[in-house]
Amino acid sequence: MPKRHEKDKFSMTVCGEFFPEIYPAFRSRKWSRGEEDPLVTEMRLFCACMRWAFNQLLEGTSRDEIKKLGQKLFGLNSRYADDARLKVQALLDSQKELLELEIEETEKKLGRARKKLGLAMRKLVKAERKGDVPDIVEKLRLVVKGRNNRVASLEEKLAELGAHRENGTVPGVVFGGRKLWERVCKGRTTRRSGRPPAKTASTPGETRQRVAIRT
Numbered sequence: 001m002p003k004r005h006e007k008d009k010f011s012m013t014v015c016g017e018f019f020p021e022i023y024p025a026f027r028s029r030k031w032s033r034g035e036e037d038p039l040v041t042e043m044r045l046f047c048a049c050m051r052w053a054f055n056q057l058l059e060g061t062s063r064d065e066i067k068k069l070g071q072k073l074f075g076l077n078s079r080y081a082d083d084a085r086l087k088v089q090a091l092l093d094s095q096k097e098l099l100e101l102e103i104e105e106t107e108k109k110l111g112r113a114r115k116k117l118g119l120a121m122r123k124l125v126k127a128e129r130k131g132d133v134p135d136i137v138e139k140l141r142l143v144v145k146g147r148n149n150r151v152a153s154l155e156e157k158l159a160e161l162g163a164h165r166e167n168g169t170v171p172g173v174v175f176g177g178r179k180l181w182e183r184v185c186k187g188r189t190t191r192r193s194g195r196p197p198a199k200t201a202s203t204p205g206e207t208r209q210r211v212a213i214r215t
Contacts, residue, residue: 058169066081
């Protein structure tokens with residue numbers, strides 16, 4: 001029988017558990033909120049650090065400074081603070097790539113909207129010359145008004161996207177859950193709702209949120 005390799009003689013695997021399933025577990029008086037679990041505290045602080053780091057990247061703060069301040073402001077270790085920065089850096093890079101695609105798509109939509117507006121205006125002029133019944137003329141006027149509003153909206157959006165491209169910035173980003181994103185899409189809340197006005201971060205969560213919504 002072949003002899004076992006000596007390096008495997010004393011090898012073993014130790015199973016560890018950072019967040020125990022049985023409580024009472026240690027809760028930080030400084031960072032925890034009420035009776036929340038340590039894992040919930042860690043997740044909340046990490047997400048808050050991500051939102052803060054995103055704003056810092058937009059302002060040109062260096063990696064080392066984000067890493068150092070992130071540990072102090074959110075009670076995270078060096079690795080977690082750097083991971084938060086890496087995640088939002090990837091998000092920022094993807095937003096810059098998507099910006100060009102969104103500009104291209106908006107230009108196409110604007111072209112189609114202008115064509116539809118021109119067609120609606122020609123139909124309205126023709127109906128007025130023919131002396132069609134008032135109901136038809138009024139309906140065409142409403143169509144023209146709607147088409148005109150659509151063109152104006154797309155022109156405004158295109159100008160905003162172009163300004164982001166020229167200034168090297170990105171459109172607003174929503175940090176939050178699915179329900180919050182659905183409310184933003186339906187117009188029931190704004191991207192700015194829930195953002196504290198403070199310009200500096202004194203405690204976790206009280207960070208600059210120009211582009212973030214607190215969870």
